[in-house]
Amino acid sequence: MASSISNEVTHDFSILGLRVYKDGRVDRFKGTDIVPSSTNPETGVQSKDVVINPETGLSARLYIPRIPNPHRKLPLLVYFHGGGFCIETAFSPTYHNYINSLVAEANIVVVSVDYRRAPEHPLPTAYDDSWAAVKWVASHSTANGGEVWLKEYVDFDRVFFAGDSAGGNIAHNMAIRVGSDGLDGVKIVGMVLIHPYFGGKDPIGSEGDGAATDKFWLFVYPSSSGSDDPLFNPVVDPKFSSVVCDKVLVCVAEKDFLKDRGWYYKEELGRSGWEGVVEIMEVAGEDHVFHLIKPTCENAVALLKRVACFLNEDKA
Structure with a gap:
């Protein structure tokens, strides 16, 4: 029995x-495989792992480009991995290889956050862990932080949030949290949302009836108010226009069922009264997170270059 x-x-x-x-x-x-931190022999990108909170196990993988010059500070990207809040880690081959390539292309420092996952740790745990990681990063803008790579190589006036799928959802909500709670010593310049996982009570476009999306959201967040929870449907959030950055890049894929939701986010952010600049890049013929599944294809390389360019443009 x-x-x-x-x-x-x-x-x-x-x-x-x-x-x-x-x-x-x-x-x-x-998403269960793990690769060790290392120095990549092709790109020269170095990585190492840090424990942010020993009590919860919150950790991150840090990356710096080849031989950074401590006298020339670099932009910092805080990255939140995808996987439906349930699978993948910051240490998986998928994300390690992607971030390695992005660091080499953009010449930036990255903190890739390894938050606790549902269902063992249902939401809002991933949001709480991510916020703790963001505050830990910010602590290095003063004498409080102890991580040498962040203190020596980062320009804290050029900080970005980014993520794919569920990680894009987290990135947006971290930008909202900074807008409402503040973050001393750090300037959030921009945000990159790649195929972000958003939804809502009223389906739009290619979402069909939205039942599967709603079911999964309540699975990862059983205590949520539902599919119009502002954490899941950002455009209903009264604080939507307080996204704390000057520019946003939304990336969507033609065959991704989340494509129309990404367009909706872009259009509503532009109409919300937010004073920044929002751009969108749609890739034809591709599906959800294709750039992670086939990272060397022409479209994935183009997406990587667009993100790298965005991270190095003068702020809007």
């Missing part, structure tokens, strides 16, 4: 790579 109960599936998101059983056991079918 115990064996049959333990094998009873309560949530099956196999398409994402996740299955949850009645006894609480969680199977992840992808």
